[in-house]
Amino acid sequence: VLTESELIAFISRGRAGAPARKGDLGIGDDCAVLKVGARSLLVTVDLMAEGVHFDLAYTPPYLLGRKAVAASLSDIAAMGGTPRGVFVSAALPAKTKPAFARALVEGIHEEARAAGAAVLGGDTSSSMHRIFLDVVAIGEASRRGPILRRGARAGDAIYVSGTLGASARGLELLRKGFRPWSRRLWSRSLLVRGREADRRRDELVAALAHLLPRPRLALGRALGVQGLPSAMIDVSDGLAIDLHRLCDASRVGASIELARIPVDSAAAAGRPGRAPALALGGGEDYELLFTAPARAERRLMAIAERLREPLARIGRITPARRGVVLVDGSGRRRPLPRAGFEHFRSATRTT
């Protein structure tokens, strides 16, 4: 007998229907892959439900539109692909104000435009209560083919782009009532100096990281064109969970060093003890996590420098039997939990 969650997973994992065509890939990666002639098309879907994925109390409609599209585009980046078009289905309550709908649509279009993707279609419906946005992104893999999650080999180095944890910190702040657009906040901020000013700047940066994530499209495409990564995934549910996913798909283990994880300074500020938890377990960073053989490092760093994208080597792929391991500052090794922020908050508490 199947459980409900297994059943629901069935929908998204494509174990049935007709068998996928040879060369097509429907299961367990950032995008499905459809072979069309010599090219590989990438398709991904992200569903965002009000009250589950976002809260209108702290999400302006323009940023909601941008983020819904950004989340799907990040999956294209994670396959080393180039976005081509998006389709947006939106269910909006009848009471939705025109200004709200206009801002939402502007955000959708602006995010697509910035990525060079056309808004090619979609569907709309009224909704009885809440907003639902379902965004399909379609992209093309590079001529070298898509970069899958399953290609990591023991000995490969593990890299992550950008910095981690700011989005989760931003979500905390927003839930506590922090409103980055509050006029009072801005007028007061002009009067403070020193640490207090730094704290306010960090709060703004964190809230913005959550509300307006920047998918690493240029980096993902450049990595795809050169075909350097052996495996890649985007960090949408937290470094720990997404590293586990990559290792599961590749049937390998990994060892990462806590000290090498690029914790965002906005996540660290104020409460440095919690920053590792935010960086390991916080979601929605939309950075790229990938592996590559050691010989690729010089070319990787050249790409990162050219694109001005920070890139950190955080560890190494190991044989599967070693498991996925976190090495802390004192050299102690322990299994990296397949868990989100709530877990790490207690597990890594240092004060």
Next chain:
Amino acid sequence: VLTESELIAFISRGRAGAPARKGDLGIGDDCAVLKVGARSLLVTVDLMAEGVHFDLAYTPPYLLGRKAVAASLSDIAAMGGTPRGVFVSAALPAKTKPAFARALVEGIHEEARAAGAAVLGGDTSSSMHRIFLDVVAIGEASRRGPILRRGARAGDAIYVSGTLGASARGLELLRKGFRPWSRRLWSRSLLVRGREADRRRDELVAALAHLLPRPRLALGRALGVQGLPSAMIDVSDGLAIDLHRLCDASRVGASIELARIPVDSAAAAGRPGRAPALALGGGEDYELLFTAPARAERRLMAIAERLREPLARIGRITPARRGVVLVDGSGRRRPLPRAGFEHFRSATRTT
């Protein structure tokens, strides 16, 4: 200043984002078209919201899954294409019972399997109140290219497959409390003869037409392979509305004859006076409406015969200035309203 409905139409019509690539088509057809090398990929999205598009009071979850997929597949048929894969996003309330979810997923997979399409992915979310299903279908156009809405020329004949009106009649019955799976209905039905038996059979057929529509995939594909239609659309919102859409896209007029419209006998039974309204204005028939030059008729009829799909020639394309016209039984011509069932019910009442 834009109205709300214009804004929402923006999302689905793709007037912004980045410009679509040359050869791509994102606006105003059954599917978007993406050129990939020499092939044309077809992409369509259909959003179904509980309380708007379906009512669980009369929609068993297995049939809901089938119909959600069928509606998207019908758009692939309407471009003369072959389905390749589907992606299903589902938002289900936390209270959803496992048996319900299982039946829904079985319906999704069975409909995809029957069409030769793989379930390649999707996304799931909990929902606070209602069910939302967003189905993406991806297909390939024939090597002759997709059949668009915009190719009809004055002088072309107008054809429609199958029969019309049964789905709308079924919806009426279901809304009035008719339950085709009621045990009482079936046990009683065995006892009656003659007209009463015919009526019950018609009611069952109509309810089934609404709950389990059959997209005309084989016919659509065969028409696409031979490249016979000059323009095509599926009848999802009613013959009148969808003929107007085809004529708008092609910048032509049309003249159709009421007497030639293939009214489903299940729609006609019992209340024959209302059947034309159901056939013209009732939605969700998922038949194919297309145009073709007169010289194609023999080949069209041969395809229809081979596939055992009824095909009716209902009229002719005219220059745009003639408008879209309905010719009734007494030869009277009048503009065909761009309207659904409610309008036609009063306009065509004969008793």
